[in-house]
Amino acid sequence: MNLPSLLWPDPDGIPVPSQPGILGILASGNGSNFEAIAQAIEAGELQAQIAVVITNNPKAYVRQRAQKRGIPCVLLDHRDYPRREDLDAAIVQVLWQHHVEWVIMAGWMRLVTQVLLSAYPDRVLNLHPSLLPSFKGLRAVEQALKCGVKIAGCTVHRVTLEMDSGPIVAQAAVPVLPEDTVESLYRRIQAQEHRLYPLAIRLCLAEGSLLPKSSGKLHN
Template identity: 50%
Template sequence: MPIERNLPATDTSLPVLGVLISGRGSNLRALMTAIDEGRLRARIGVVISNRPDAAGLAHASSAGVPAVVIDHKAFGGRADFEDALVARLGEAGVQVVCLAGFMRILSPVFLERFGGPVLNVHPSLLPSFVGVDAQRQAWEHGVKVAGVTVHLVTPELDAGPIVAQAAVPVLDDDTPETLAARILVEEHRIYPAAVALVAAGGWRIEGRRFVRGR
């Protein structure tokens, strides 16, 4: 039976995003730009980093977006850390979580407790090259086409239903770094579009397939 998702979105109450980061926040900036340009009808309720030195925190603060640090090292274990994440997301009224270079694996307990969609952008054409350093994995494997995937997060690593993908050619003179840079351009393009699609609601999951509303 299809799973349907309908998120409230009216002129006076836009869907609220929570963005989780660990580093520079380039995809966070892409989301903020898409909101400013009207391509993403949503607002960011909070940006949370598990690292106090994450550069993305400054980008959020300079844009007037609440930015907080919840350092995973300050907790006795994953459960306490994720309890703090869920609590802060709840305080901000977050309906959709966007992982933007968040270098922590979220447990099934977090996904169940949050309850709403959680999105991730991964620098490969899933299901190929899961996990870290996917661009180097693709380059070392010798593929001729790499890319980027936006997917819903499930308990299995990089295995959730695929919302959007974009292909990037692998050139003969590429290095892992040049390939990663070209993939990043596509990340910044398709992640806001995929978040907009999910935040607008009306979609459903059929088996493993993400199906847009009609």
């Protein structure tokens, strides 16, 4: 039996932000969550603007996705930076140039440093394919199947220095079916990711007036 997936918080209970948020997307790969966010904006479901996309991967398909939508995409190859702090400093400079208010990690395969977190306190979001705090790190879906869980899912959380450990913003639960493989379960989780991330961003934008803005300073 294919049970329905569940979202938390209830989408109907999320208020509309008082003004559109300016987003900067960090993506390393395909960019399907970038696409989902962009589509939610176009449909009027998310009051926001994507000001810039940053990728560390010259071959990332997200570059073509951004180009098709006329959104600036900046390549900052991590191999060109001797320290993670140096990469994050370059990222922050690009975000500031585009007046970004919220940093949205959408398949960003690099650990962030205090440089980015200090520049955007409590304004960096990440999406992870598990119901955190369970199954942190890589191969989360594989971890869930190996443990025999009956409910998997995805989580949007605020980013901290500890990987996949920041305060949870929103979650979607996805039932695990007896015949599931890593690929089939991930496809259903990803479908919920595309629903969840725009909702979580909307929730954060509505609460954003309570949070500090970008500090305007770099901390190495």
